Amino acid sequence: MDIIRADHLKKTFGPVTAVNDVNLSVREGEIFGFLGPNGAGKTTTIRLLTGVLTPDFGTVHINGIDIHRHPLDAKMQMGVIPENSTVYGDLSAEQNLQLSGKMYGMPKTLRDKRVDEVLSKMGLSEKKRLPVRTFSKGMKQRASIACAIIHRPKVLFLDEPTSGLDVQSRRLVIETIHEMNEQGSTIFLTTHNIEEANTLCRTVCIINKGMIVAQDSPERLKKMFDTTQSVEVSFDRPVSRDLFAAEGILRAEPCGDKWRLYTDNPDQVLKYLVGRAEREAITITSLTTSGPSLEEAFVRITECA
Amino acid sequence: MMEAPLFLRGILVITGKNMRLYYTKPPVLMFGLLFPLFMFFAFFVGRNLDLETFFPGFLAMMLFFTASSVGPLITPWEKREKTYERLLSYPVTQDSIILGDVVAGAVFGIGISLLVWIASRFFVPVAVTNIGLFILAFILGTLACAALGALLASPASDSPPNVMIFSNLVRFPLIFISGIFVPLEQMQGLGLALAYCSPLTYMVDLFNAAMSGTSVFSPVTDCGVLIVASAGFIVISRVIQKRNMMKGM
Ligand SMILES: Nc1ncnc2c1ncn2[C@@H]1O[C@H](COP(=O)(O)OP(=O)(O)OP(=O)(O)O)[C@@H](O)[C@H]1O
Ligand SMILES: [Mg+2]
Numbered sequence: 239m240d241i242i243r244a245d246h247l248k249k250t251f252g253p254v255t256a257v258n259d260v261n262l263s264v265r266e267g268e269i270f271g272f273l274g275p276n277g278a279g280k281t282t283t284i285r286l287l288t289g290v291l292t293p294d295f296g297t298v299h300i301n302g303i304d305i306h307r308h309p310l311d312a313k314m315q316m317g318v319i320p321e322n323s324t325v326y327g328d329l330s331a332e333q334n335l336q337l338s339g340k341m342y343g344m345p346k347t348l349r350d351k352r353v354d355e356v357l358s359k360m361g362l363s364e365k366k367r368l369p370v371r372t373f374s375k376g377m378k379q380r381a382s383i384a385c386a387i388i389h390r391p392k393v394l395f396l397d398e399p400t401s402g403l404d405v406q407s408r409r410l411v412i413e414t415i416h417e418m419n420e421q422g423s424t425i426f427l428t429t430h431n432i433e434e435a436n437t438l439c440r441t442v443c444i445i446n447k448g449m450i451v452a453q454d455s456p457e458r459l460k461k462m463f464d465t466t467q468s469v470e471v472s473f474d475r476p477v478s479r480d481l482f483a484a485e486g487i488l489r490a491e492p493c494g495d496k497w498r499l500y501t502d503n504p505d506q507v508l509k510y511l512v513g514r515a516e517r518e519a520i521t522i523t524s525l526t527t528s529g530p531s532l533e534e535a536f537v538r539i540t541e542c543a
Numbered sequence: 544m545m546e547a548p549l550f551l552r553g554i555l556v557i558t559g560k561n562m563r564l565y566y567t568k569p570p571v572l573m574f575g576l577l578f579p580l581f582m583f584f585a586f587f588v589g590r591n592l593d594l595e596t597f598f599p600g601f602l603a604m605m606l607f608f609t610a611s612s613v614g615p616l617i618t619p620w621e622k623r624e625k626t627y628e629r630l631l632s633y634p635v636t637q638d639s640i641i642l643g644d645v646v647a648g649a650v651f652g653i654g655i656s657l658l659v660w661i662a663s664r665f666f667v668p669v670a671v672t673n674i675g676l677f678i679l680a681f682i683l684g685t686l687a688c689a690a691l692g693a694l695l696a697s698p699a700s701d702s703p704p705n706v707m708i709f710s711n712l713v714r715f716p717l718i719f720i721s722g723i724f725v726p727l728e729q730m731q732g733l734g735l736a737l738a739y740c741s742p743l744t745y746m747v748d749l750f751n752a753a754m755s756g757t758s759v760f761s762p763v764t765d766c767g768v769l770i771v772a773s774a775g776f777i778v779i780s781r782v783i784q785k786r787n788m789m790k791g792m
Contacts, residue, residue, distance in 0.1 A: 242741075251609075252791065270734055285628075289631075289632070289633050290628055290631045290632055291788065291791070292788065292789065305593040308546060308634070309546075309634075309636055310549040310550060310634045310636065311546060311549070311634075313632065313633065313634040313635075314549070314634045316632075318629070318632035319630045320629055322625060322628075323625045323626060323627070323629040323632075324624070324625050324626060324629065325626065325629065326560075326564065326624075326626055327624060327740075328564055329563075329564070337556070339635070340556045340559070341553070341556050341635070342633070342634065343549070343552055343634075348657050470587060490582070513564060540595040543716035
């Protein structure tokens, strides 16, 4: 059975259609990555899936429970780390966790035990009595995660859990995600870090302009664009984009002092570049080719949609 | 309904959270506690007013201000501090949040007003003639005021100062048209018509009935109006907040 199932979700805000006919199914035990450019509708989708927002149309089932009809039962199954919502700054980390445990109806003894466990796992034991207001961004995010995993949820939703974190905090978050998954939680996360999705997720779903445009394993998504490769080139002086309007070059984009050209046929592009540079008397200062990456697949998918 | 125990637990936990976090917030202390005391001193002390007539009204005013000052603060505060979305993702609904806010306001109102009443017994020779009605006045009155407080939090704002200003704009006129400073019998015309529309009038009247034994309406009418008003405020607040949520967080 699918642990998360969304059918024909639609949500509009005035003239903006944030989510348009989204269908999703996530199998139990998966780490599911939800990618998309800014404003694609990721946060809105998570809000719909977690019952924070009501869709204009469509249904959501969490572990078989209709979230619209039985919001409380459905919410008991999950832990949520919203994108920009925090825990209570006036309460200490420990008090926040206690409150969270109460929200999920955990009995006192279990709660006390889990609060200590989770605090130490998230590296907050030492500062557990200080108000969260005084925490750094990374510590706040760890406190937020701690509150969402205290009851060992069946499904864990994380909206950009690692954005803005330093390397240590980020690793701790990734580690926690892995650990929760090993202990049986299904993970649904959004991220802008494609590399992170590539290494973490079994399935990746890409949303663009409110619509799902691709869903597959990272490897298969990359293979979809197997024929696409990229050529990176730099010259001794600035050139205009017009230079790359040639057969075989699918797309050109500036990358720092270089240009990245996407192509199905690197050989043709290399020959063209060399010939053109000679004719225009410009010098090629560097030239590299590379195979498909998930990032390229992502860009291709979100661009052609 | 399978979810009823979960629903009640949600209200309880939210109430506890509200009590812990919001009772000591400056706007609550200011408008809930200090303000009615100032009003008391400004209007009653040194004026040789007959306390028997006015004390029930003062108690009602105290209850009104305390009970309705917590509700307007909570939701805008949580939206500003960005804790509201997280709260909604717990096993609660907007209904449990509204009711948790109402109960927290009511407990605050009853607690403070009861203290004031007990303290006042040493200074003010006003007896309670009907203890049953007195308890009823306390409970129904505070419920109506706390529900009004929750309703005042409904505008889609994440600015506590704005919501406090708005809620005071509504609350202040109410105390002048509800038979606290001018007994209902002495009102006429528009003033009287307005007084009939204010739920606070019926609360004052119920306190009068319980304490001095004189009232304009029958206690049944008073109780009925307070119950209907409480339910009405909660329902309207629910409708507005649901509509706000449809427009996004
Ligand atoms: N409350 C709201 N009112 C109006 N428009 C909204 C609201 N919330 C989201 N939107 C719009 O819906 C679209 C999707 O927004 P959403 O926040 O879901 O994107 P996102 O994929 O999470 O983006 P990001 O990567 O920047 O977090 C955007 O165009 C946004 O402007
Ligand atoms: Mg987002």
